[in-house]
Structures are given as structure tokens and as C-alpha cells.
Amino acid sequence: MAYIREIVKEGDPILRAKAVTVRRFDERLGLLLDDMAETMVYAEGCGLAAPQIGISKRIIICLYDDVLYEFINPEIIEHSKERINDSEGCLSVPDVRGIVPRYKKIKVKAQDRYGNEFEEEYEGFLARIIQHETDHLSGRLFIDIMTKKVD
Numbered sequence: 001m002a003y004i005r006e007i008v009k010e011g012d013p014i015l016r017a018k019a020v021t022v023r024r025f026d027e028r029l030g031l032l033l034d035d036m037a038e039t040m041v042y043a044e045g046c047g048l049a050a051p052q053i054g055i056s057k058r059i060i061i062c063l064y065d066d067v068l069y070e071f072i073n074p075e076i077i078e079h080s081k082e083r084i085n086d087s088e089g090c091l092s093v094p095d096v097r098g099i100v101p102r103y104k105k106i107k108v109k110a111q112d113r114y115g116n117e118f119e120e121e122y123e124g125f126l127a128r129i130i131q132h133e134t135d136h137l138s139g140r141l142f143i144d145i146m147t148k149k150v151d
């Protein structure tokens, strides 16, 4: 059973904090990930970072093409030179959309919910979501780096 959590909005200092590395891969982590997925789907988002539900830990999830991706302690270890401009929003910053440049291709090192390490390459919109969510873990919001507001 997963629970819908409340999404923290811009102005809350937790969104500006540096999230803490996850070291314990236990049942509680699994429950948290399930709650995050439930919350993201309910809010009709395509990504969510733990600080957005008030938990300052390095955990993100992404939903792309009906596939759910979970990243614990994600790090972008390589990226393309090329960046793409596209519009983004954020569940913590309602009613704002803006153009944000993001790397077209990235290589991510992370752990799954059981603590297994993996490395994988992503591109296009999924790569964009991962970059947006990873930014949340260092207290960065898309409104800090957007080049233009869109309606």
C-alpha cells in the first residue's frame, strides 16, 4: 500500500538544501519509493525527487513511456557536448513553464532500491527529466536556469 504525500512548494528551504546520500537499502526505502511513485502519478508529473516530498535524500524517480525509473544516489558521470532547449515545469513550482537547456545525452551512475550499482546512458526527454530531478538534489530548480518563460 502506497500513500500520496504532500508536495513541497517553492519557498520551502528543503528545496534549496543539498540532499544526503542514501546508505541504508531497506524496506523503508522501498516504501518511500512506492509513495513517491504514487504521489508523482497522482500529481500527473513525469519525475519527482525526494526533497519534493520533504525528504532530503538523494532519491529520484522518472516516468517515461509508461516505464518507471528509480535512481538512488544518482550522478551524471558523462554528457554530450550538445544541449537541447525545451520547455519544463515542476510540481514544486506550479503554473510556471520555461525553456531550459539540457544535455542531449547523459551517462548516469546510480543504485537501485536494493543497493545494486548500475551505469546507463539516456537521451532525449528521459535524459531531460533525469537532469531536472538530479538538480533537485543539489537544491537547484529549473527556474534558476531557464532562459525564457513560456505561457
Ligand code: NI
Pocket (backbone or CB within 6 Å): 089, 090, 091, 092, 132, 133, 136
Ligand atoms: Ni522539479
